[in-house]
Amino acid sequence: xxxxxxxxxxxxxEAMDAQARLLVLEMDTNGGRVDATxxxxxxxxxxxxxxxxxxxxxxxxxxxxIAVATQRIYMAPQSVIGAAAPVMLVxxxxxxxxxxxxxAKMNSAIRALVRTSAxxxxxxxxxxxxxxxxxxxxxxxxxxxxxxxxxxxxTNTEAERQYGExxxxxxxxxTVDGLDELLDELGYAGVARTIIEPTGxxxxxxxxxxxxxxxxxIGIAGVYIEFKTPGFGLPxxxxxxxxxxxxxxxxxxxxxxxxxxxAFLIGLALxxxxxxxxxxxxxxxxSGAMLxxxxxxxxxxxxxxxxxxxxxxxxxxxxxxxxxxxxxGGGLAVWMLSRWLPRTTLYGxxxxxxxxxxxxxxxxxxxxxxxxxxxxxxxxxxxPGGKAQFGNEILDVISQGDMIGKGRRVRIVGHSGxxxxxxxxxxx
Numbered sequence: 001x002x003x004x005x006x007x008x009x010x011x012x013x014e015a016m017d018a019q020a021r022l023l024v025l026e027m028d029t030n031g032g033r034v035d036a037t038x039x040x041x042x043x044x045x046x047x048x049x050x051x052x053x054x055x056x057x058x059x060x061x062x063x064x065x066i067a068v069a070t071q072r073i074y075m076a077p078q079s080v081i082g083a084a085a086p087v088m089l090v091x092x093x094x095x096x097x098x099x100x101x102x103x104a105k106m107n108s109a110i111r112a113l114v115r116t117s118a119x120x121x122x123x124x125x126x127x128x129x130x131x132x133x134x135x136x137x138x139x140x141x142x143x144x145x146x147x148x149x150x151x152x153x154x155t156n157t158e159a160e161r162q163y164g165e166x167x168x169x170x171x172x173x174x175t176v177d178g179l180d181e182l183l184d185e186l187g188y189a190g191v192a193r194t195i196i197e198p199t200g201x202x203x204x205x206x207x208x209x210x211x212x213x214x215x216x217x218i219g220i221a222g223v224y225i226e227f228k229t230p231g232f233g234l235p236x237x238x239x240x241x242x243x244x245x246x247x248x249x250x251x252x253x254x255x256x257x258x259x260x261x262x263a264f265l266i267g268l269a270l271x272x273x274x275x276x277x278x279x280x281x282x283x284x285x286x287s288g289a290m291l292x293x294x295x296x297x298x299x300x301x302x303x304x305x306x307x308x309x310x311x312x313x314x315x316x317x318x319x320x321x322x323x324x325x326x327x328x329g330g331g332l333a334v335w336m337l338s339r340w341l342p343r344t345t346l347y348g349x350x351x352x353x354x355x356x357x358x359x360x361x362x363x364x365x366x367x368x369x370x371x372x373x374x375x376x377x378x379x380x381x382x383x384p385g386g387k388a389q390f391g392n393e394i395l396d397v398i399s400q401g402d403m404i405g406k407g408r409r410v411r412i413v414g415h416s417g418x419x420x421x422x423x424x425x426x427x428x
Contacts, residue, residue: 001032001040001206001361002036002202002205002209003198003203003205003206003400003421004032004036004040004202005036005039005040005043005253006202006205006206006252006253006254007196007197007198007202008025008040008043008044008356009043009253009254009255009302010196010236011023011196012043012044012046012047012091012304013254013304013305014194014196015047015049015194016046016047016048016303016304016305016306018194020049020194021049021050021188022049022050022051022052022183022186022188023044023047023049023050023051023052023070024051024052024053024179024182025051025052025053025054025066025067025070026054026056026179026418027053027054027055027056027059027063027066027067028055028056028057028058028059029059029060029061029062029063030058030060030061030063030120031060031061031062031063031083031084031325032061032062032063033062034057034106034110035063036062037065037066038113039269040066040069041065041069041113041117042312044047044066044069044070045069046304047290050071050072050186050279051069051070051071051072052070052071052072052073052074052182053066053067053072053073053074054074054076054176054179054182054185055067055074055075055076055079055080055081055156055172056076056079056081056178057076057078057080058080058081059078059079059081059082060080060081060082060083060084060153061083061084061085062084063081064082064083064084064128064131065084065110065113065117067081068114068117068118068121068123068128069117069121069323070121070392071121071144071171072121072173073159073173074121074172074173074174074175074176074182074185075156075159075160075172075174075176076156076175076176076177076178077156077175077177078155078156079155079156080153080154080155080156081131081153081154081159081171081172081190082131082151082152082153082154083131083151083152083153084110084114084131084132084151085131085133085134085151087105092377104239107132107133110132111129111133114128114129114131114132115128115129122170123171124168124170125138126138127152127170127171128146128171130145130146130151130152131151131152131153132151134148134149134150134151135149136148136149136306138407140163140170141163141164142162144313145170154171154172156172156174156340157291158170158391159171159172160172160173160174160175160176170403172369175354191234198237201252202252202253204249204252205248205249205250205252205253206253206315208245208246208248208249208252209249209250209300212246212249212300212322213326213329214329215243215245215246215249216242216243216246216296216322216323216326216329216330217326217329217330217333218238218239218242219239219240219242219246219330220326220327220330220333220334221235221239221241221330221333221334221337222235222236222237222238222240222242223235223236223239223240223243223268224330224334225239225334225337226239243264243372246296246299247260247261247264247299249292250299250300252300254302255299255300255301255302255303260295260298260299261295261299262331263291263294263295264295264296264299266288266291267288267289267290267291267292267294267295268292269285269288270285270287270291271284271285271288271289271292272288273288274288285368290348290373292414293323295322296319296323296326297316297319297323298311298317298319300318300322301315301316301319302315303315312407316335317364357376357405368415371390371412371415371420372394372412372413372414373411373412373413374390374391374411374412375390375410375411375412376388376390376391376395376409376410376412377389377407377408377409377410378397378404378405378406378407378410378422379394380406380407381400381402381404381405381406382397382398382399382403382410382422383396383403383404384399384402384403385397385398385399386398388410388420388422389390390412395419395420396419396420397410397412397419397421397422398416398419398420398421398422399421399422399423400413400421400422400423402424404422404424408424408425409424409425410422410423410424410425411423411424411425411428
């Protein structure tokens with residue numbers, strides 16, 4: 001399942017960073033999803049040292065396929081490996097056989113995947129295929145190891161039995177009682193070792209990454225509303241929390257480090273400077289927006305130590321797709337909120353009720369009455385929020401949903417929170 005993918009990815013990257021010579025998978029599994037299996041194999045292929053699987057009890061289905069992707073297999077006493085035929089899991093009904101056409105298609109794909117690993121690591125291809133395909137009969141040295149119509153499963157003693165001339169072990173390199181004995185057998189007795197164990201956060205990362213486009217949409221909408229309203233209120237908190245969860249998912253999954261979170265915050269700061277401090281300075285806004293986009297994409301790109309700094313097209317496909325979906329969804333959310341939210345009483349509760357201090361209710365009412373009907377000039381485009389000047393006074397204003405260009409005359413027609421609601425006043 002995906003949480004185990006994240007665990008393996010974290011372990012492999014730590015091993016590569018430490019320039020480890022040996023990577024051991026201690027395995028006890030009934031199997032799992034095909035897509036997760038393929039991803040784990042791809043991750044293991046990035047490690048350039050020695051890879052070994054220690055079957056501690058059982059390696060069924062996906063476990064057998066992953067074991068073949070390592071250079072050697074060792075097994076504990078009374079352990080078993082095999083039974084890797086694909087099945088379909090139906091909620092509420094458990095495992096069921098695949099329809100005939102789908103079964104043939106899936107068998108072909110998985111057999112090709114396993115053949116590639118078996119050829120690379122020197123395993124008997126017929127033996128490995130017989131664990132997947134019921135039509136495969138295996139006979140070695142005149143002994144029928146698997147009859148047609150059966151799925152091959154081997155015990156530790158069967159898997160290490162030797163056949164052929166010169167004699168070769170069938171699948172397993174030997175039986176060992178535990179990791180200590182395995183390391184002794186491999187010549188790594190007494191060496192420094194690091195145990196990579198689940199933290200429980202991997203399951204959280206699975207859910208966060210599954211909803212990553214939704215988190216981006218919420219983040220975009222929340223930050224946009226915060227930029228367009230005075231003070232700091234609930235939209236900003238929600239937006240920042242959504243982005244934080246997005247980056248947290250990538251970090252726990254082992255995809256990205258904290259550097260892209262920092263890059264995102266720098267980009268956000270540049271955009272804020274463009275809007276609030278140096279309006280009209282295009283370079284700041286463009287640079288910030290580009291940095292934000294790069295950070296959001298790279299936070300979900302799977303980069304390994306020693307890889308070229310520029311990711312490939314295949315590595316970028318999924319993150320770019322998610323970002324595109326989020327930008328479209330965020331744009332729609334912002335458009336709907338800009339049209340609807342300012343007209344509701346909810347708007348006043350979402351934004352900070354006093355951007356520069358607490359104002360007594362009586363004074364606030366008096367102030368609003370004084371400002372009502374005044375005409376001024378928009379200092380920035382209002383879509384819907386921005387700033388306008390009324391005489392010598394600059395106020396935070398918001399239109400009634402329509403965009404009003406910079407330099408246009410506006411009239412105050414009401415208030416929402418601490419912002420004045422304006423409408424076009426026509427040119428003088």
